[in-house]
Amino acid sequence: MNKIYLDYDQAQLDAQYDQSTLVPDLTAYQARWKARTEAAKAQFRYLERVAYGTHGDEWMDVYIPAGNGRKPIVMFFHGGAWRTPQIGSTGNAAGAYAGAGAIFVAVNFSVAPEADLDIMVRQSRAATAHAAKHAAEWDGDANRIYVLGHSSGAHQASNVAATDWTTHGLPRDVVKGLAVTSGPYDLEPVVLSKRNTYLRLDRGGVERNSAAKHLRADLAPAIVAWGGKELAEFQRQGVAFADAWEEATGSVTRLFFAENNHFDQYDAIADPDGHFAITFRAMMGLD
Numbered sequence: 001m002n003k004i005y006l007d008y009d010q011a012q013l014d015a016q017y018d019q020s021t022l023v024p025d026l027t028a029y030q031a032r033w034k035a036r037t038e039a040a041k042a043q044f045r046y047l048e049r050v051a052y053g054t055h056g057d058e059w060m061d062v063y064i065p066a067g068n069g070r071k072p073i074v075m076f077f078h079g080g081a082w083r084t085p086q087i088g089s090t091g092n093a094a095g096a097y098a099g100a101g102a103i104f105v106a107v108n109f110s111v112a113p114e115a116d117l118d119i120m121v122r123q124s125r126a127a128t129a130h131a132a133k134h135a136a137e138w139d140g141d142a143n144r145i146y147v148l149g150h151s152s153g154a155h156q157a158s159n160v161a162a163t164d165w166t167t168h169g170l171p172r173d174v175v176k177g178l179a180v181t182s183g184p185y186d187l188e189p190v191v192l193s194k195r196n197t198y199l200r201l202d203r204g205g206v207e208r209n210s211a212a213k214h215l216r217a218d219l220a221p222a223i224v225a226w227g228g229k230e231l232a233e234f235q236r237q238g239v240a241f242a243d244a245w246e247e248a249t250g251s252v253t254r255l256f257f258a259e260n261n262h263f264d265q266y267d268a269i270a271d272p273d274g275h276f277a278i279t280f281r282a283m284m285g286l287d
Helices: 010-016 027-043 094-098 117-138 152-161 188-192 203-209 232-249 264-270 275-283
Strands: 003-005 045-051 059-064 071-077 103-107 140-150 175-181 222-227 252-257
Touching: 003 010, 003 188, 010 188, 010 232, 027 094, 027 264, 059 094, 059 117, 071 117, 071 152, 094 103, 094 264, 094 275, 103 117, 117 140, 117 152, 117 203, 140 152, 140 264, 140 275, 152 175, 175 264, 175 275, 188 203, 222 232, 222 264, 222 275, 232 252, 252 264, 252 275, 264 275
Parallel strands: 071 103, 071 140, 140 175, 175 222, 222 252
Antiparallel strands: 045 059, 059 103
16 A cells, blocks of 8 residues: 555545545535524624625625624634635524624635635635724724634634734734634645645645644634544544644643534534534633
8 A cells, every 4th residue: 555644545545635425415504504694694784795805706794793892803714625615604603603792704715726725825814904904894803803714714714823914014913812623724635635636735835824834832722623523634633733733822722522524513613502602702702
């Protein structure tokens, strides 16, 4: 057996980065995500497709709860293997956080194969910078920005959290907390897998866009979650990233959902009464 990464040969590594095998039909999941989105649009002040840049993909949906005073902001980055836009389900998790008083910002960005990860990460940072600079227009608090991500969106969120914001004209600590689940945080195995046929990563791209390679002591606290029925590599990535974040910052909370697969975790972050949302809201000082 020709090992490509750890103990995986090529076919095994490819399988480890193909979570679609866990749930071949996502119809029931997608129906729930869209239903939650429609409920959030009805419950909160809804700003549709707010531009944060000049490209047609550079927009975000904003869900703003009622109430006076400056509100914390949750920047959410969606999954989809870096190649699926989040049309129709931007508010899946909005209720869990806007319902407790946070502004929920669902970020759209360009996807592969038209865009590479350099573009996606740049857009995710631009969206966060836009929210920080325009927070007051939404009654938001630019000093309380938190980032949330699932799957490939967790990759985006982790890169946003690890950014040196002084190079973007913002305070170094503009991100006050990170909450991620089910993501690849180190692209070393990804570049070796069949996913690279559409990501087109080179060694520089792996270095630039792997949050695990850019951790430092002054980063915000993090929540890192994963499910016990996810593919082994996604579980390993979660464990390794949590360990690395703790080693760098001393501040990480690990959440393990033994019965959840990769897609169940997107439901988990949207459950207002679930352990993930409760822990994340506590980080933000809500509830």
